[in-house]
Amino acid sequence: MAKRVPYRKIKTHRLYTPYEAALVLGVHRQTVIRWIKDHGLPADTETKPWLIEGRDLRAFLGERQTRRKCCLALHSFYCFGCRDGRTAAGKMADYVQQTATGGMLTAICDTCGTLMYKAVKRSDLEAIRAKLDVTIQTADPRIVSLSDAPINVTFSTGARTHVKAQL
Ligand SMILES: [Zn+2]
Incomplete structure (x- = not known):
């Protein structure tokens, strides 16, 4: 089970690169990139480095953690x-x-x-x-x-x- 990340430290009105987001959240940069590529975290991938809106990141992580708590996988x-x-x-x-x-x-x-x-x-x-x-x-x-x-x-x-x- 993935660990909880302190997503409330993310500032809503800031833009984050995957690296910056990873630093704030205490996760690996690749984890953030995976959220974008595989799990639907919205990001501007036209830019280099990619940019994530704080608002999107908070919503994404908040939703994930709520879901984990209240609605476990069917077989869990x-x-x-x-x-x-x-x-x-x-x-x-x-x-x-x-x-x-x-x-x-x-x-x-x-x-x-x-x-x-x-x-x-x-x-x-x-x-x-x-x-x-x-x-x-x-x-x-x-x-x-x-x-x-x-x-x-x-x-x-x-x-x-x-x-x-x-x-
Ligand atoms: Zn037990």
């Missing part, structure tokens, strides 16, 4: 142990269908081992399965009716089934 989780975005250990996750259109994805943090949860749309599941090995637990009537049965029925996700059954 927010870990409350690490207080950051994390990937699933072993690239494995469980999905429990909860409504007609969505459900809960659970996985183990690959860094600290905390159980991570994330509400996902059913329609996003295929994209997630391209990145993670997802075991789908459909909440079909057979499972729901087991709430009266002994708790230790042989599900692979025994612990979570237990929690559900108590609800």
Whole structure:
């Protein structure tokens, strides 16, 4: 995960060369050039050196960091142990269908081992399965009716089934 850059140090009404921007932000000049070439940071590339408007740079970085915080990649989780975005250990996750259109994805943090949860749309599941090995637990009537049965029925996700059954 890329480190946070102090984009608020960028002055809105200033022009920056990639080198100057890199100095202020504490990143490599090539990183700034990559933002321009590959990630859509607006810049005047007719000039030499290239010039970036401070306003554009701040907007670009602010948007990127907000996006990282609030909307992780589909297959990433927010870990409350690490207080950051994390990937699933072993690239494995469980999905429990909860409504007609969505459900809960659970996985183990690959860094600290905390159980991570994330509400996902059913329609996003295929994209997630391209990145993670997802075991789908459909909440079909057979499972729901087991709430009266002994708790230790042989599900692979025994612990979570237990929690559900108590609800
Ligand atoms: Zn963690």
